[in-house]
Amino acid sequence: NEYQRQVAARRAPAYQHLRRTLQHAIENGSLTAGQALPGERELARLLALSRVTVRKAIAGLVADGLVIQRQGAGTFVAERIVKSFSALTSFTDDLRARGLDPRSEFLERGSGEVTPEEAMALNLSPGAQVIRYYRLRTANGTALALERTVVPAEVLADPGLVENSLYAAFDKLGVRPVRALQRLRAIAFDAEQARLMRLPEGSPGLFIERRTFLDDGRVAEFTRSFYRGDAYDFVAELHTE
Ligand code: 16G
Structure with missing residues (x-):
């Protein structure tokens, strides 16, 4: 009362x-x-x-x-962040364009042999090497997303090459992503994710999976992102057939 x-x-x-x-x-x-x-x-x-x-x-x-x-x-x-659902931009690009300071906090970073699931997603043969990142993505101190990324070692040889931005590292190496497949669905942050994001458990999120391709057809990344549902508006332009 x-x-x-x-x-x-x-x-x-x-x-x-x-x-x-x-x-x-x-x-x-x-x-x-x-x-x-x-x-x-x-x-x-x-x-x-x-x-x-x-x-x-x-x-x-x-x-x-x-x-x-x-x-x-x-x-x-804070205003909601408007993000294109059809542009092949990076987290860093999106937030820099708004005058914010995007950062990566590495929760995990390493390399190893591809798992069967990763091999399917990345079009790799069993035994191939990959590098993996699990990152908390922040802008001006606010946690906006969690991202798990897997990249073939033949595309990015060393996990240490990514400082803040994966796409900036690609750019430096002359690796040029040309297209991507993406899917989105609604999720609720589980206890562990909520703790990392400093949100109440069960807060709404957007799960976005992206496979990015190079012009020679190789897959450059397989990323599973969990964006804050209360912070993002995804927009796309639609056309008649
Ligand atoms: C975005 C991408 C993600 C990519 C990341 C690279 C979406 C839904 N996902 O978060 O697939 O790995 O940007 O960002 O847009 P970075 O260059 O800042 O590391």
Whole structure:
């Protein structure tokens, strides 16, 4: 009830109280997508809170993906990311184009012999070598996706060649993807994925599987991506036959 809520609110540290207040303001639309939040100093002054408190509250909202911080420009209420479903672009391309700073956090990185499932997906013979990545994809500190990628070692010889972007590594090596097959379906993040994404278990996600081909017909990557369902709009242009 209201009394319990007020008692709980009073007991919570000030930064959590502020974080929740701002979260509600975003959820009920009093703060709208793209809108700038007052600066840290300004907020602290307006609410008679310390700057540390304001900073901690904002950091929480960034981790939740509710706001985005842009270097030198300030903090803004997050807008959904519009992504083409038919363009062969990379995570890094998509976010750089929006002025954000995309990063890869490697959860796993290695190489080994292809599994039967991978051999089917990559058109490889049993015994071939592959490299594998499991990455948390972030933009300006917000986790947006988890991606498992397998690449034939004949395309990318060493797992260390990818710093942040797989497609940037392809580009450097003169590897040119020309087409891809992709499928998408709705999922709910399981407990482990939710922990990595810092989301509640069961949060909605988009599972996208992509096989990318080179012009000589070889498969360059097999990637299974789990994108945040609340952050992305996939768009495509349709034509009559
Ligand atoms: C995108 C691709 C993924 C690709 C990755 C490369 C979708 C649905 N998936 O996330 O298949 O491996 O970009 O990104 O777009 P990177 O060059 O930033 O590593």
